[in-house]
Amino acid sequence: MQIEDSDPSLKVIPRFYMKLPDEEDALQQKLREEARAVFLQRRSEQLLDNDELKALYVVLDEQHTLPPDGEESMLGWDDFCAAAERAGDKCKRYFTPFVFAKLQQDDPYGRICMMSFFNYVMRKVWLHQTRIGLSLYDVTGEGYLRETDLENYILEMIPTLPQLNGLEKSFHNFYVCTAVRKFFFFLDPLRTGKIKIQDVLACSFLDELLELRDEELSKEAQESNWFSAPSALRVYGQYLNLDRDHNGMLSKAELARYGTGTLTSVFIDQVFQVCLTYDGEMDYKTYLDFVLALENRREPQALQYLFRILDVQQSASLNIFALNYFFRAIQEQLKAHGQEPVPFEDIKDEVFDMVKPADPLKITLQDLINCGQGDTVVSILIDLNGFWTHENREVLVAEGEDPTAALLADK
Incomplete structure (x- = not known):
């Protein structure tokens, strides 16, 4: 109040921040809900409906310039401006120089494709409709x-x-x-x-x-x-098949049967150490994160998930100790399949050559993402099938063999 008295102009500044009402304040909560509903309804009414989209298409089709070779219908700048004048007020926002320049595709006459513009408008309308639809569920x-x-x-x-x-x-x-x-x-x-x-x-x-x-x-x-x-039935069916005791949760032993059953026990132990579990067992929601990570190993979010599991020392990096910690389990699996274990030094050098980290002694998550081969590195460390596939990649490509079948055949 003292500040406003010292400068009268401050009294006319509109209030731009409204604190969210407390959950106990039912009246304010209801007022906010109704105000948002009215606002979203007004925004929805500003969008083009199906009839208005059809009318826009007719205007564009009548206004387009025929190209010399009779290909797609095109719009020159003058045609674009003329169509803007004939279109309704709701369409004005789309007829801008920026949109026209954005849709140009090196046409020798400086025109844009009529259908490209119409599809752009439809996409914008769909995005705004979806935004409004999602906002109706945004409680806060x-x-x-x-x-x-x-x-x-x-x-x-x-x-x-x-x-x-x-x-x-x-x-x-x-x-x-x-x-x-x-x-x-x-x-x-x-x-x-x-x-x-x-x-x-x-x-x-x-x-x-x-x-x-x-x-x-x-x-x-x-x-x-x-x-x-x-797809949903496949994922849920796999979960039910893994759940041998039918208690609705997965133990370490049950999760170890995932996929080809070649994930290492060390990796499975670490999954249960890092991820949310209930009395040492994994629920369906946590299992879905696990599946999404393993089925999308190339994606940064999947690598981030797997990196947290591999980072046994919680140092935000993978050093030689961490690599050896996981690869020893691969060596043990190789022995169990009657194959000669690969020396860790060879794998360590190969991993660092693939990643090329900024620090020659440790690998960060960003290094793993930037190298473009993070999925291969992870597979080498956690999955015997992934390691064997990498080691025999040239032979498999030449012969067109299924890696899992070839591994079982060797056993």
Whole structure:
């Protein structure tokens, strides 16, 4: 008040920060909720609907310039400006010099492709619609989604995805858990428990999820899509098969059977040491992180997950001790399969040659990501199958053999 009295102009500065109401203040919470709903409704009304998009297409089609060779319909700058005048007020935001320059593809006449512009507008409309839809689940209104928020969003989306029609309702919760984990594994690597709506829109995961609207989606596309019914059932089925005592959790011995059963016991022990467990056993959500890391070893988030497990000394680096600690288990597995163990010195030199770390005595996570061969390094240290595949890569490529079958044959 004293500051405002000393400078009257401060009294007219609008308030730009509103403290979030306490959870106990039901009236303020309701007021905030209603205000956000009204705001989002207004933003939604500013977007182009299907009829307006069709009208925009007609305007562009009538305004385009025919190219000399009769290929795609093109728009010159004058055509672009004329279309902007004929389009409705809602379209004005898209007809800017910046958009025109952004869509130019070295056309000798300085034009842009009409369909490229129309697809750009549709993509923008879809992004804004999705942003508004996600914001409805943002309870705090701060631009983030918690796990429960995203779970509710995906659960309510299931009936709109024809490819998920065959899922039994009893499996819906497991499906939602499987789908949400991919978002949080890649978009929340620091495990804060929330992800930015902006990051959700920027990644390709929503596109993969909405791909399930296609009733004629091929079997190959479904198998490669984490969010498809076959993929979710595959992951959950593997979990049930590993759970031999049927208690809904995985012990070390049960997880050791994952994949080809060639993950080292030292690595499995360290997984249970680092990851969240319950009375020494792993639940489905933790298992999903484990699967996502091993199935996407090339990705920085997966390498970050695996690096935390490999960093036995918690020094934010892998030194010779850490490499030897894990590789000894590989040597023991080689002996068990009747093969001659590879000297650690040879592997150590090979790993450092692949990574080329800034410090010649230790490897950081960034070194592992930057080298482009982090997935190979990790596989060499934790998986006999991965190590054997790397050691025999030239022979396998030449003969086209399956590495797992060849390893078992040697045994």
